Amino acid sequence: MNLAEGVQLVTLAILGLMMVASALGVVLLSNIVYSAFLLALTFISVSGLYILLNAGFVAAAQVLVYVGAVNVLILFGIMLVNKDEDFAEIENAWIGKTATAAVCAGIFGLISTMVLSHPWAISTAPAAGDKAIEVIGQHFFSDYLLPFELASVLLLIALVGAIILARREFIPDMPVVEQEALTLPERPRELVAAGIRDED
């Protein structure tokens, strides 16, 4: 194994460890803000994995969209629903969590058995590498044109839907509270009667 492959392997190990550790922090920590920031670290490690997979454009898009938009949106959501409540304890909650953990371990075991036993047909064609963004652009405008246009329509629908769901309803018949006109504290003095004369 030469130096480049060694560096790749060590980087893969570090990024993988970072990703799994921060993902465990997202689902296990009780403070939701810590979970949100560890989610950003997960997204960044996934972007690093994409760079190891010769995909610079998708790595940049991952950081821009996931860390820059989705994670910030989640943080805003946490800020807006930040009710400082302790959830009511449900009894024997550990039974459900243990069963879920067992099922998830089973899912992981099943997938890893399949992955390790399948003979993957690794291609020997040269990787697109830095030309990846050109190839992606050509795909978007030739054979993936319809999903591309539909994705833009879907983004429009999601935008309109999210705004309608999240806006405050305007309630027009709230009673208007009359406020006293603001007055400055003045020295009380006699009013000067200006221009008043007795009628004859």
Next chain:
Amino acid sequence: MQLEYFLLLAAALFSIGVYGLVSSRNVIRVLMSIELMLNAVNINLMAFSNYLDPAEIKGQVFAVFVITIAAAEAAVGLAIVLSIYRNRDTVDMEQFNLLKW
């Protein structure tokens, strides 16, 4: 052998996401677990694209679409969470039980 490493990492991330999805009580953590699962699927797509289809990288195109859909879904999901919070004044998943039979 490197393809299997990426697929195993993606499988681990997916299982962690499933655990968070099923066992979280905070509804925002459920949305974060959904994002973890979508990222796991994306790692799978990118790994297959790099090792099985390195010239035409159709997997990367698919992954870009998944990123787009995930962002739209996160926005709509959080709008729904906000709407529920305004009505029920809680984010506890155990309290959202109107559909329970």
